[in-house]
Structures are given as C-alpha cells and as structure tokens.
Amino acid sequence: MATRWEGICEKVRAGQRLDREEGLYCFEHPDLLELGALAREVKRARTGREVYFNVNRHLNLTNVCVSRCKFCAFGKDPGDAGAYVMSVEEAVRLAREALPLNITELHVVSGLHPELPFEYYLEVVGALRREFPGIHIQAFTAVEIQYFSDISGLPVREVLLRLKDAGLGSLPGGGAEILKDELRVTTCPRKATSAQWLEVHRTAHQLGLRTNCTMLYGHIESRADRIDHMLALRELQDETGGFQAFIPLPFHPENTAMSHLRRTSAVEDLRTLAVSRLVLDNIDHIKAFWIMLGIPVAQVSLEFGVDDLDGTVVEERITHAAGATTEVGIAKEELLRLIREAGWVPVERDTVYRVVQRFDPEG
C-alpha cells in the first residue's frame, strides 16, 4: 500500500490538487529534503532552471500609522520621535536617486496616516508616473486601499480606478498577515478584515491590476491556519487568476509588541515555502523575500520550490525596524552570484514577470 507521502507525490506529479489534510501532512512530513525535492519538481515543471529577481526602490511614504499592529516595529504615533511623512517632492527625489541602478519598479508601501487625504497618494502616484514614465509603480497594500476608501468615502473600486488612472501599475501583496479574523482581532484589530483584504484583491483583478499575496507567519497562528490562509488565496485565484506570486514572510519579533516570541527557524521557513509551492497550484511564482528570510536561507530555498528572490531593494525600513540584521539592499552582482552558484539561471524580470534580461548561467 502506498504511504501517505507517496500518495501526495503521485497527486502532485499528476497535476492533481492537494486538499487541506494533505497540505497539513506536508508540514508534518518528517523528511525535510523529500518535501523540498517535491516542491522543486513543481517549480522546475513551471519555470525550469530560471530564478527571477527584479531591481526596485522601496519608498515608505510615512511611518505614522493608526493601525499599530502588534507584529509591527515600524509604525509610529503622530509626534513620536522618528515619525515622518515624505513630501511628494521628496518621494520623487528618492526615486530619482535610484535611477542609476536601472530600477524597473517603484515599490510604495506606507503606514495608515491619520490626516493625509487620499489626494496625497494620488499626487504621489501621479508625480512618479509623470517623472518616470517607464518605471512600473507597484503601490499600496489592500489594507491601504481599504483605508483610502474609509477616509475618502469612496468605494474600493473607485479608489483603485482613480489610482490606476494616476499611474498605479499593480498592488503588492502585503497586509494579508493571516486571513483569519480571530487572529486579526488580537494582532491587528484596526486594519482590513480578511474579507476586505480579499475583496480589494478581487476588485483589483477585475480592473486588470495584477497583485501579489503574502502570509505573515510564525507569530500566534497554527500550521492549520497557514494552510487555511493558502486555501483562501487559492479559491480567489481560481476565480480571478490575478495573483502573480505568493510571498511567505517570517515574523520578526524584535521591537514589536510580540517580542517574547522567537523568530521561526530556517527549517520551518523552508517547510513553509515548500508547502506553499505544493498547495498553491494556481499561483505561478513563489517568492523568497530575502530581507526577512536572510540571504543564506533564501539561497537554499531555491531547492525548496522558490523561483523568485524578489528585488535588489535599495532601502528597506519596515523589516529592519523589527531588528532584521540582513543588509538594507543587495547588489545585483551579489544576487547573480548566489543564484548561479546554486546552479540556477538568473533572470531579471519586471514587475509583471516580463523578462528584462536573461543572464548567462556561468557568469
């Protein structure tokens, strides 16, 4: 009789969908390397030897935030030491400084500011679009979009339409945390609910805006919660097909209200990435966010189903506020070396996964 694991392998190889129980079993499967090898088979069938990355500039417009989620070390109250808001001009200036690095994306994610009006965000997007017409603007998590709707009184659809008209190209996948309201009540009670988060993405997809999706794990959720989170994303993806990549994010407890928790281990990170590759059969890419995973684990994750190493991020503030000791940016050459050394072919992509440059695997 076939073992449970063999049954899962057969289903995956036959292109059949894993159910909730099978997803949970993958988390528990004792042989970590077997799990990785199966996830890698799926990755290879989809994207061969290619490993993607992009070159982007992160802009965090403000760290003032009314949400003050327990897992965040970035948010500040107005008037706190270190609280800041960028002017439109400043955002443009910072973006311009990154131009020599040949960025193809501006990645804009910020706090939920209590006073800035929706027009400010429209102005930022509009200014970035005018100044840098060739650069894709990926901006505003579903949580921010929902907040813009709340503060402007406009429906989510209208908020997205106006931003799209101003130049918005796609939405990042942040703010999903764990899509389970029982947990959100404890960890992030003042931001978009699970249903709202999903509805923003559904609407964005309907308007032709591609998005990504994330999962913040390693705090108070169970492995079953992680599987349910993936299943909720899979269901929406069946409906819209608008998600490009899934990005699991390990929780960094330092300097947060949950600093008593311990950072997840490398083995748990790799398991989570591999399980997501196996469960999310309708999402094209699994991205290892090296800023949170650390470069060593991100490199090894390429053997565990990951096909994307995110961007060469010029400046990142949010994770580093939570004590991340990873570099604040990584040079393109370094990223190329890590990918090649692990035996993969580096491909620079743009935000919507069009090839910018396919690099020689030998360097």
Next chain:
Amino acid sequence: MNALLAEVAAGRRMSEEELARLYREADLLELGQAANRVRERLHPGRPVTFIIDRNINYTNICSCRCRFCAFYREEGADDAYVLSERELHTKIEEALALGATQVMIQGGLHPALDITWFEAMFRGIKQRYPVTVHSLTAPEVAHIARLSGLTTRQALERLAAAGLDSLPGGGAEILHDEVRGRVSPAKLASQEWLRVMEEAHSLGLPTTATMVLGLGEGLEHRIAHLRAIRALQDRSGGFRAFIMWTYQPGNNELRGAPVSSAQYLRMLALARLYLDNVPHVQGSWVTQGPQVGQLSLWFGADDLGSIMIEENVVRAAGVAYRMSLEEMVGLIRAAGKVPAQRDTAYRLLRVFTED
C-alpha cells in the same frame, strides 16, 4: 538518487575523483539525503549533540599574523593582553556554574610563553576544577615546543602530563601549502600540522580536525585537505570529529566574499560522505549563523559544537552569533531532531526529551 551516491551512502569508500565529480554534478538535496543516510548508519537513533564549554583566549599577542585573522595584536599594542591566572580561574568558575564540562584554551603565538607557563596553567586548573582541558591547536604546540627547545612530541608529552586532555583541530585552515603560503605564511606547514596531530593521537590525546572554506582555495585544495585527514585517520584513528568553518571576511587583510549557504552545505555533505572513518561531523553555527547551522543537521552534521560561553576570534571578524542553552535546544528540536548535551569524548550527558 544517482548510483554513485547510493553506493557511497551504503558504505563504499569514495575516491578523490568521485568526490570531484559529485562536487560538480550532484544535486544538493540528493547529497544531503546521502549524507543523512551515512549519519544514520554510523549513529542510528542518536540525538544531535552539543557541548557546553568556554573558549578562553589566554593572549591575543601573536607572531603569526595570518591575513584572514582579525584577532591578533602586536606586543605592546593598547589592547594586547595576557590573562592572569586569577582571570583564567574566574572564567573557568563562571563556565562551570553555567554547566560547562570543557574549556578550550587557545591563544596567539606569544613570543615569551614557554612550556613551563602552560604546564603551570594546566596543573593549576586540574588541581582545582573537574573540567576537561581541550586546548592548544597544533600551531601553538609547535610554537611552544620551538620556544622551549623541545620536539613537538616531547612538548605534547609534558603538556599531557600536566593535564591536557585533548586538542582542538584548529589551525588546519586548508592543508595545502599553496593556499597557506598565501593566507598564513608564518603558520606551520600542512605536513607539520598533520605530524603534530599524529603525535598527539599516538600519545592517546584525541583531537578534532577542522577545515576553513573560502580562503580562495580551489576544489583541488579542498580535496587535498580531506584526503590528508582521511589518510591520517586510517593510521591513527584519533580524530573524533570533523568541523567545517567558513572564513569571515571582516576586519582583516584578506577580505573577499563569504562562502554561501549552498556552497557550505554542499561541501559539508561531501565531507560526511568522503570521511567514512571520522565518527562525527560538526555544523558551524558560529561562522554560518544559527539558520545554516540548523540546516547542516540535514546535510550530514550530527553535532552543533558548543554554545560558546565566550568566543573572541570569530567575533573580532565582526560576526557575533550568540546562543543560549535554551536556544540551542530549540534550534535542534525545530530541525526535527532530539537534542543532547555531550562531553568532549562525545558521550551523551543529558538528553532533552520533549517536555
């Protein structure tokens, strides 16, 4: 799994040509699986071990001045030091209070400290404390012998009589003189390192063996290193463990790029497969970080070394990974393994069963 890997995992000895081929061609996960199989064959059901010890550096004054080192100082420098007996004893007492069973006393090649200084130190420790003295690397032994007009064998005999229990395997770096000539020209040559180890083994002093990746060496140098270790082990059987470190490119002359995690795990698994006669393989969380240290347990390592109550040399290169007993136990458990504290001879002292 590839046929060659399956054979080697089942116990057939690997040639150097096969090592080179697997290095170039084998899949990382398959290497890990084969290394796991070897580990399970050698140590069926055995927990993953670690030791509680303190690394005490008696001096940072060193005439060797290796280009990869950020720890050494010139005599007379503001922060140059030699520990007093009182300081040494205080450190040992603190370590014992934290559950340490071993002290690893190592230092620079000091121009004036001869064998009588070390004999007095070891006797002083053994008279007072129930602790294993796992101390002095081969370069130190050779230096002390020269300074004292002794052969290395005579020096080892006297040090053992004074209380030295075993030797750490440091100072091996890469056992190929082309590499040593470039990175540590004043340190003893490959053959001398091997000779001191063999003499120690013949006197009943077990040792470990180390290797440092990332010193600009090529595959042929790594192979030469592993070949020398395996050949000596065939003769002496005195190596308890093989420990693979990576060079830390910070605060030193050599600079360069750090060895990546994929590269480290690949070489570690290959070392487990090639060194069929060395019982234990240690993963280095100190140089690779706790994350990769944990992953090493899936690539052939069965031990994570020490929780390092004090470590100065790697820290001087700008790396400061710290680990408490609780963290070590948690790390091993999160890898899906059972943790156990061991002594210097790799006997299990305390198994941490699920609480």
